[in-house]
Amino acid sequence: MPRPEDSVWAVSVAQVASRPGQSKPIDTVFPAPAGIGDSVVGVREGADIRVVGSFDSIVDGLVFTGRFEAPVTAECTRCLKPIDPDWTVPVTAFFPYDSGACRDDRRTGHGKDDVEIVAGEDESEDVYPLSPDGAFADMESLLRDTLVEALPLQPLCREDCLGLCPQCGADLNEDPDHHHDVTDIRFAALEQLKAQLEAEQTGR
Structure with missing residues (x-):
């Protein structure tokens, strides 16, 4: 014992x-x-x-x-x-x-x-x-x-940490101006219809 x-x-x-x-x-x-x-x-x-x-x-x-x-x-x-x-x-x-x-x-x-x-x-x-x-x-x-x-539930390296880019995973702390031009998928069909109409008008 x-x-x-x-x-x-x-x-x-x-x-x-x-x-x-x-x-x-x-x-x-x-x-x-x-x-x-x-x-x-x-x-x-x-x-x-x-x-x-x-x-x-x-x-x-x-x-x-x-x-x-x-x-x-x-x-x-x-x-x-x-x-x-x-x-x-x-x-x-x-x-x-x-x-x-x-x-x-x-x-x-x-x-x-x-x-x-x-x-x-x-x-x-x-x-x-x-x-x-x-x-x-x-x-x-x-x-x-x-x-x-x-123990902290959500530890942070600093209070204002910007985290990672949700699209590519880039560190936003190192490049705060980092961004992506993303097309809203809700308007994709309208963009396709617009392109089709413009093509038809050009062919006339």
Whole structure:
């Protein structure tokens, strides 16, 4: 059975766990877990993700507040050019010591001040378990969930990207005046009739 401390995403929090008011700063780099986006937009598995923030201890658990800095690989949805921006995402998450005990406190009304914090976190999806002994916080799921949720649905190389010509696929950013003279097919029959009449008049 794998041990929590063996995970490459594990952070030791034993020195602040169960000691309300304590704080543990963190500034480190983790490999990106699998499943963050796809080939169109996402973070490649194993890419360096910098995590900066702190674990703050409260009565019922640890609150992580900080930011993730990740290299995003994307393709502009208008011109299809590759985009490789550095991306910063703020994050706040709760790591309860014992989620069952927290639920009991909410039902009985004990620990009112702390339960309000836990209840707020439970209503969101930003709640993650500590290791069974409370000594390690595993950041893998938090990294994946946070970055997946923040991925842009339609990444652009720039806000005013002109995209590609629908007729020939030319990049309109490189040639904004590019255009094609296209005959409206609705008038094709009339043009043909006009040409036929002109030919008949000429032959007379």
